[in-house]
Amino acid sequence: MIFEKIRDCIMSRTNLSESVVTMQASLRDDLGLDSFDLAELGIELEDVFAVTIPDEDLIAFHTVSDIVTFMKNSTK
Known part of the structure; x- marks a missing residue:
């Protein structure tokens, strides 16, 4: 569920499939x-x-997985 929401946000900002x-x-x-x-x-x-999302965390995101991990830890 978290991944799908993040994927949808990324797809809405880009023309990526x-x-x-x-x-x-x-x-x-x-x-x-x-x-x-x-x-x-x-x-x-x-x-x-x-x-x-603090700026230092945002700039540490390198992969989609990094964002998913952050969100899982932040939405408990």
Whole structure:
């Protein structure tokens, strides 16, 4: 469920297909997100999951899996 919400947020910001947005996908290398895209994605994820993502955590996200792990730990 968490992965699917994150995948949908990423897909809504990009023209990427569902098959490209995997747990192992690199946000920068595979999905082509730059720092501005990541900042906007962070804001959207904060709204969707009703959490706060500190800047130091946001810049530490390298893969979709990193975001999923953060959200699992933040929404307990």
